[in-house]
Amino acid sequence: MSGTIVDLIIRNGTIVTERGIFQGDIAIQGERIIEIAEQLSVDWKAQQEIEASGLHVFPGLMDTHVHFNEPGRTDWEGISSGSRSLAAGGVTTFFDMPLNSSPPTTTLHGFRLKKQVAEEKSVVDFGLWGGLVPGNLDSLESLKKSGVIGFKAFMSNSGIDDFVHVDDSTLFQGMEKIAELGSILALHAENDVITSRLSASSIEQGRLTVRDFCSSRPILSEIEAVERALTYAEATKCKLHIVHVSSGQVVKRVTNAKRRGVDVTVETCPHYLTFTIDDFERLGGLLKCAPPLRELEQVESLWEAIDSREIDSIGSDHSPSPPAMKTGSGEDIFSVWGGISGAQSTLNVMLEEGYWRRGVPLETIVRITSTNPAKRFGLYPNKGTIAVGSDADLTLVDLQFPFLLEASDLLYRHKQSPYVGKTFRGLVLYTLLRGRVIFQKGEIIDNGNRGKYCGSTL
Ligand SMILES: NC(=O)N[C@H]1NC(=O)NC1=O
Numbered sequence: 038m039s040g041t042i043v044d045l046i047i048r049n050g051t052i053v054t055e056r057g058i059f060q061g062d063i064a065i066q067g068e069r070i071i072e073i074a075e076q077l078s079v080d081w082k083a084q085q086e087i088e089a090s091g092l093h094v095f096p097g098l099m100d101t102h103v104h105f106n107e108p109g110r111t112d113w114e115g116i117s118s119g120s121r122s123l124a125a126g127g128v129t130t131f132f133d134m135p136l137n138s139s140p141p142t143t144t145l146h147g148f149r150l151k152k153q154v155a156e157e158k159s160v161v162d163f164g165l166w167g168g169l170v171p172g173n174l175d176s177l178e179s180l181k182k183s184g185v186i187g188f189k190a191f192m193s194n195s196g197i198d199d200f201v202h203v204d205d206s207t208l209f210q211g212m213e214k215i216a217e218l219g220s221i222l223a224l225h226a227e228n229d230v231i232t233s234r235l236s237a238s239s240i241e242q243g244r245l246t247v248r249d250f251c252s253s254r255p256i257l258s259e260i261e262a263v264e265r266a267l268t269y270a271e272a273t274k275c276k277l278h279i280v281h282v283s284s285g286q287v288v289k290r291v292t293n294a295k296r297r298g299v300d301v302t303v304e305t306c307p308h309y310l311t312f313t314i315d316d317f318e319r320l321g322g323l324l325k326c327a328p329p330l331r332e333l334e335q336v337e338s339l340w341e342a343i344d345s346r347e348i349d350s351i352g353s354d355h356s357p358s359p360p361a362m363k364t365g366s367g368e369d370i371f372s373v374w375g376g377i378s379g380a381q382s383t384l385n386v387m388l389e390e391g392y393w394r395r396g397v398p399l400e401t402i403v404r405i406t407s408t409n410p411a412k413r414f415g416l417y418p419n420k421g422t423i424a425v426g427s428d429a430d431l432t433l434v435d436l437q438f439p440f441l442l443e444a445s446d447l448l449y450r451h452k453q454s455p456y457v458g459k460t461f462r463g464l465v466l467y468t469l470l471r472g473r474v475i476f477q478k479g480e481i482i483d484n485g486n487r488g489k490y491c492g493s494t495l
């Protein structure tokens with residue numbers, strides 16, 4: 038090609054994919070990457086250029102686990118603030134969970150309402166989870182036909198009254214139906230008998246501290262729920278995705294099931310890779326989540342599981358609430374909202390805690406934050422990689438750059454997060470969504486661009 042004029046060229050970046058790292062130029066026409074070369078020939082010209090020498094170019098992250106709470110609880114977060122925070126963190130696609138919004142996404146009506154509002158307000162691309170709850174088996178087919186990315190269920194109390202956790206029979210029948218539809222089930226796997234009983238007796242005895250709360254949701258409760266779900270998945274042939282595991286011991290159960298042919302993947306979250314119960318005691322409600330944080334040994338067991346490729350993906354499980362609900366009443370941690378605000382920091386955490394502190398290869402970080410989720414949920418190769426023909430969803434990072442996260446850096450509705458006050462190396466300088474810059478040097482570039490709904494090809 039001679040005299041090619043394209044929309045955008047990113048010059049001389051260090052390009053990171055799941056398969057390797059190389060120096061090069063990326064040419065973008067419209068929404069897609071049309072050429073990648075060590076050095077584009079002088080014939081290539083562009084309307085706009087970004088000089089990326091010294092910067093690393095990653096595929097935009099996919100966060101398959103957020104709770105943006107819109108419609109219905111926009112005082113907790115919202116699609117606009119939530120998606121902007123993702124853009125600032127280098128995330129170009131999110132999947133919103135079916136609960137915490139009101140109505141929940143357990144009916145076609147709930148799905149349509151949320152899709153419409155997200156199309157109006159999201160600055161990044163998105164998909165929506167449908168919910169599996171007792172009584173909605175008949176809605177699963179219409180939800181799937183409308184394009185949900187998959188279904189989500191809770192095996193223990195969700196903390197939200199209109200999203201009831203599944204009993205075993207609903208879980209099994211839901212899996213049968215989801216398998217028939219060729220879709221996938223994401224599961225919050227904690228045993229409800231163990232967690233409910235231990236929490237109730239702890240509260241009865243006035244044992245209300247952070248450590249009491251953590252003891253009321255032991256790793257064993259995750260293990261039991263995961264084993265049961267894996268058995269059901271094996272019996273029904275339902276594709277399964279276990280969300281937010283807090284320990285390598287849980288991951289091992291999933292690995293064993295994979296070895297016997299169960300179609301299952303497993304996610305952990307940045308907070309389980311960063312914080313311990315000691316941090317939770319220090320920071321209080323900001324670090325309350327379920328499953329709870331664990332001891333350092335468990336944190337390291339998760340990093341080992343990343344190293345051994347046993348963890349498939351990282352989701353933020355961003356689930357904020359108004360600040361008053363995170364401080365709760367006095368010394369009672371049980372009454373505080375369980376959910377961590379952190380979606381903007383996922384890449385920062387993976388770079389600081391993973392790449393810099395533990396030597397996790399950048400390719401691994403790309404694989405678990407972008408490529409694997411894109412593959413698992415049917416968006417690859419449009420999303421999840423840097424390749425000719427792929428969407429130009431990119432994030433440009435100054436890997437060496439150290440910064441202290443301040444509350445004012447956060448684009449969430451509520452400027453609070455357990456990561457405030459932490460120092461990270463690796464600053465996101467640009468985020469591009471389908472070829473257009475949506476975040477640049479600390480600012481959202483809002484040209485009226487809106488995210489598109491990503492249907493799954495599963
Ligand atoms: N409802 C809700 O967002 N729950 C999430 N929060 C949390 O800490 N774990 C969850 O499953």
Ligand SMILES: [Zn+2]
Pocket residue numbers: 225280281327
């Ligand atoms: Zn959950």
Ligand SMILES: [Zn+2]
Pocket residue numbers: 102103104134354356
């Ligand atoms: Zn969640």
